[in-house]
Amino acid sequence: MAVTSKENLQKNIKTLKKIQSEVQSINRVALSVDCVIFGFDENKLKVLLIRSDLKKYQSKWSLLGDLVKPDEDLDTAAYHILKQRTGLHDVYLEQVHTFGEVNRHPAGRVVTVAYCSLINIQHHRLKILDHELHWHAVESITDLAFDHQKIFQACYSWLQKRVQEHPLGLSLLPNKFSLRELQNLYEAILNIKLDRRNFRKKFFAMDFLVDMGEDEQNVPHRPGRLYKFDYEKYEKKKKTWSGIDF
Amino acid sequence: MAVTSKENLQKNIKTLKKIQSEVQSINRVALSVDCVIFGFDENKLKVLLIRSDLKKYQSKWSLLGDLVKPDEDLDTAAYHILKQRTGLHDVYLEQVHTFGEVNRHPAGRVVTVAYCSLINIQHHRLKILDHELHWHAVESITDLAFDHQKIFQACYSWLQKRVQEHPLGLSLLPNKFSLRELQNLYEAILNIKLDRRNFRKKFFAMDFLVDMGEDEQNVPHRPGRLYKFDYEKYEKKKKTWSGIDF
DNA sequence: CCAAAAGTGTTGCGTGTACACCCATGT
DNA sequence: ACATGGGTGTACACGCAACACTTTTGG
Structure with missing residues (x-):
């Protein structure tokens, strides 16, 4: 019994070390969050986009995203983007899907967690923080950078479904x-x-x-x-x- | 015009390099997938679990999961686990949610993508590949390793909702x-x-x-x-x- | 007084729910 | 013959869709 316990202990320490080394070594990827930020204005559903800064996608728009820091929760990272880009903090935010295809990003392997956010566009009007940001009507969105078209589409479909069973849509309106x-x-x-x-x-x-x-x-x-x-x-x-x- | 274009090009190359270095350097985390594998037997909904091999969680059961390799898609990684642990390949599999709290795993920062899988337990009976694997009735699941209880609960709730609007539940029955x-x-x-x-x-x-x-x-x-x-x-x-x- | 949108009720139809009896099979 | 669950129909309530007229305000 004592022996078994000791053997187990050693075995477990070994296993933990093995996992730790795996975690710390080669098996790592860059992780980002991308936010699909919806607004409602002029009776149209709109999405907030930024001009992509990569040559390959020069003329294209992309979602608002950033790399997740090693000491940062996913939800926190998404909130940071919202705060940074819109100045708003009291917004509806929900994780939708994670996109992890090996070649989805030109800079290497980047797995991205997509969040859907709904903001009151009137509030946002007061604080335009970045001249590269623009609201686009959803129908006009056809050709985003990277796989952002796919991510956008997933979030839009998700919203259409979700809004029928949950009152989240009201976050798009004034109080x-x-x-x-x-x-x-x-x-x-x-x-x-x-x-x-x-x-x-x-x-x-x-x-x-x-x-x-x-x-x-x-x-x-x-x-x-x-x-x-x-x-x-x-x-x-x-x-x-x-x-x-x- | 030509000058502008050249400037842009150089700026863009610089930006790309910057992003690449960010992606390749410190901003990386370990990524895993965890599968909540449901089966239906004796008129009960069951989940396939494995005995955790870490000391801290010695007596506990955990979900089936593995680290995602740098050249492996997320869905592919989930399929691998299914194949490896159950011998089955023709299963229902869908991504549910990504869990990324900084301290969710004892071996360091590991972000995990949870998948929900539904298999026909009769088929699986024929191929028990691992003696540490067992089916557990969902009501009896109370104390899983790590944050697996939370992940399991999310997948179970997801299933309860999803099964009302989609015939995925039929994957649990014989043809x-x-x-x-x-x-x-x-x-x-x-x-x-x-x-x-x-x-x-x-x-x-x-x-x-x-x-x-x-x-x-x-x-x-x-x-x-x-x-x-x-x-x-x-x-x-x-x-x-x-x-x-x- | 005209334009433009707010506000209001009724009816038919389809769908969910509650509920009870006969039927086919194995023992 | 009996126990067990399979198979069926009806009546009521409720929710959804279709539909037209009057009211309030600004111009």
Whole structure:
């Protein structure tokens, strides 16, 4: 028993050393995060891009990304990019997928973790921090640098799916919004037309909208009511079972 | 014009070199994949685990994983593990999430990409390749090594959600199965009871089940019909819009 | 008073759910 | 014959989709 224990111990120390040396030696890759940052403006869904600085991709736009430092969590790295590029810190951010094809990057093996972020574009307007940054309508995005087109597409599809089952889309709107704005948002993200009355009924039936007692200002027609979303109520009531449905 | 172009070229070469050196130098981490391999047996959902070989976690079980080699795609690395540990190659495999907390692994910074895999446990029975491998019922999984409990939980939750909107669960059954088996599978994954008649109606209405013209064998009661799933038909008919529903 | 968008209800249809009886097989 | 689970149908409730008119505001 004692012997077995001692043998085990030595064996385990050996195994740990082996793994440590593997970890520290050749089996390493560069790791980056790339953020697909969505905004909503002029009734269009937009994405924030930066002009690529590599010759090979000179005329192309790319996602906002950076290498992950060895002492930095992935989520933290993604937040840093958001903060650095938009000046915003209170944003919706969620990991979507990791892209690790061997030859996806011209500078060597770089595995990248893609994050999807949703920001309120009005807030961002006040702090343009970089002249190489621009908002692009999603329909116009056709030819990004590296494999960023693929990453963008994955995040966009992810958003279209996710927005139907989770109220994350509201992060794209101001805190107070009209039902028209909300509907425009869904129509823009999903690229469909929705019936105004049914949309309204739907959201009121969910019972997560709080009447702010205020109306729109400066519109050339009858002003709409403003609402906010009650996230607390949502968290309590959110469903777990919605039925099998392929 | 020519000057500008030349300047650009030199600037770009410089930038590329800078990035390359960053990629090749300190900013590197070890990368692994971990597979949460689900099986279905005795009407229970099970997970394939291996006895951890590190002292600190001596008595604990862990997920099947390995370091990603510098010239290996992520998906490929996951497939290798499946192949190596189960002998199976034709399995359902999908990336779920990447875990990158700085201190998640005792051997140093290791970022891991979690994959969820579904295998037909009957097939696997024939090829037990490693005596340290065991199937565990999901309810009994409470204390895995490292952060594997968290990874497992993420994959299990992912599966519970995904199985409601995609027929991936059928990968856990034999090619021919009875409706009872299918229902047991869903009840096990979702941990709920379902009405037999409504379940039946639901699946027949989807119209993806093909009657094999055969019945169960060796059951101590009336044998049930056997069906297979028509994946081709599913691929054509699968829905894209199911409505906003939080 | 005109334009433009807000606000409001009803009806039909399809889908989910609850529920009970007869049938086929092995023992 | 009996025990066990297979196989079927109906009725009700609810949610979604289709659809038109009146109201409020600014110009």
